[in-house]
Amino acid sequence: xxxxxxxxxxxxxxxxxxxxxxxxxxxxxxxxxxxxxxxxxxxxxxxxxxxxxxxxxxxxxxxxxxxxxxxxxxxxxxxxxxxxxxxxxxxxxxxxxxxxxxxxxxxxxxxxxxxxxxxxxxxxxxxxxxxx
Numbered sequence: 001x002x003x004x005x006x007x008x009x010x011x012x013x014x015x016x017x018x019x020x021x022x023x024x025x026x027x028x029x030x031x032x033x034x035x036x037x038x039x040x041x042x043x044x045x046x047x048x049x050x051x052x053x054x055x056x057x058x059x060x061x062x063x064x065x066x067x068x069x070x071x072x073x074x075x076x077x078x079x080x081x082x083x084x085x086x087x088x089x090x091x092x093x094x095x096x097x098x099x100x101x102x103x104x105x106x107x108x109x110x111x112x113x114x115x116x117x118x119x120x121x122x123x124x125x126x127x128x129x130x131x132x
Contacts, residue, residue, distance in 0.1 A: 002078035005110040009083040012108075012115065013073050021059060025051040029114040034058065039124045041131055065131075066091040071104070083108045089122060098130040 008027060015023035028051040036043040036058065045057040062069045069091030077084045085106040092099045102123040109117035 002080050002083075004113075005081065005083050005108075006076050006078050008110055008113060008115070009085060009108050010073075010076055013071060013076075013085070016071060021055065025055060027113075027115055028054065029111070029116045032115055032117065034118045035120065037120045037122050037124055039128070040120065040122065041124070041127045062091070065094055067094055068092060073106075081110055083110060093130040096130060096132070100126045100130050102126040 012024050012027055015021075030050060032048075032050060032054065034048040034054045035046050036048075042058050042061055045053065048054045048057045069089070071087065071089055073085040073087040075086045077086070085104075085108070087104055089100060089102045089104050100123075105121040107117075107119040107121075108115055
């Protein structure tokens with residue numbers, strides 16, 4: 001099951017990178033619990049519960065507030081029902097023109113082929129500095 005979970009998460013990043021947000025959301029459980037890193041610029045809604053909350057509280061903010069925002073997973077590791085992705089975020093905040101290149105770690109919980117939980121860890125200072 002763990003390799004299957006890695007493939008699910010890999011598919012989520014591929015879909016996100018291709019702009020297929022409906023495809024990403026279709027792999028989220030109806031009650032997915034999504035947590036942005038403490039002190040992250042979009043952590044104000046933690047935990048986001050459900051695909052619509054993630055779409056409105058996180059994805060749309062990146063889509064409308066950033067140019068060329070991207071997630072670059074370098075490694076995707078199996079931990080049984082959890083999958084851990086290591087990589088970087090890149091993008092430029094539109095209002096300030098400031099760019100980020102921040103390390104990230106994502107921890108996904110997968111159950112019955114669906115993402116049920118997500119936890120982000122990243123350099124929150126880079127993002128805070130970019131938006132001011």
